[in-house]
Amino acid sequence: MKPSEMFDPKWVDRFVKAAEAAAATVERIGRSPEALKSALVQAAGETEPVLLAEPDFLPPELFAPFRELSNVITHPDDKQLASVRIGVTDAFAGIARTGSVCVSISKNLGGSVSLFAREHIAVLDARSIVPRPRDLFSNHYFQRERLPENFVLITGPSATADMGELVRGVHGPGRVHILLII
Template sequence: MTATSRERILAKIRTSLGRNGEDETRRDTVAERLSAHHKGIIPKRGQLSGKDLIDLFCKMAEGVQASVARISSPDEVPAAVSDYLRSKNLSQQVRMGADARLAAMPWKDQPNLEVMQGRAEGSEEAGVSHAFAGIAETGTLVLTSGNDNPTTINFLPEHHIAVVNAADLSGDMEAVWAKVRGKYGEGTMPRTVNLVTGPSRSADIEQTLLLGAHGPRALHVIVVEEG
């Protein structure tokens, strides 16, 4: 039987390294590394708590041209969404997934606001997602794919509105991975995890920074500070 391309590449790597693939010590080293999740160097910048952590998240998000609204209860989200659409002269219409947290919000209190369920199709002016988490160090949203929050909502609508609970903010990216493992299991990931830091942009024409390349032209973050 001839060797497969996989076997040949692995054999070349082992020859070049002068190593044996069956070497127990090497296998143990790799197994330890994969299960230990060593954190490494965590910048001090994000290591805050309470209001300071929320303040940093908002400051960093605004620093990358996202707009931020801070509200004190999930019940206020529909009104905040409606306000945003009005401020941007957009139609009172949003696309959103089946996220239970979003579904529990009083959308009916906004009689003019039409909520369309499901994935984005490309013609929407605005989409609403619920973020899995937020990273204060860089003002980054963490969005996970699924029926709750379809990935297309993060990219196709002209305006992306993302709701994040203040309780889901962490100082650094590493802390988010512990949460992902907690929800999806060790070594398992949702199909897509989007780390989103500001609205879409490009500097490909003479290095002039322009917003709204292929993804949303604007990113609006609604931070829910409960309790």
């Protein structure tokens, strides 16, 4: 994938600012399975069931220590999927201008876990941040063949203003927490 070769550290700050403006929270973490595990445990706890969608983009080994915890479910049945409170997915890209994380919708269930959970924890490699939405559509950053077939740009928690005031957490998660691997 090209992005890591073209990565500009300025985009990280911009990404964090934009994501926070979109009411997501962002935490920078180190590039190791242990660092990821400890951040995930801190965010999700060790007792409540947590759904982990197998990563579509990040190396599966990165999640190995976390996956072994007893409260982590990796192959949920449909009931678990529909009723889970906390869900973890990876993201294949981030967008600096808008603070969006891009999650693929595949058999790995990232699309569903990031939708059904009340709280979504997204793991993003800072090196896969691109400056603008349009950069997902240009061969300059992403060869089209390398993009997931189906994906969603997630910009903060689901929200509505239809009931007369801003409410976060409608059909999708009411909280989005981004673990940014630096």
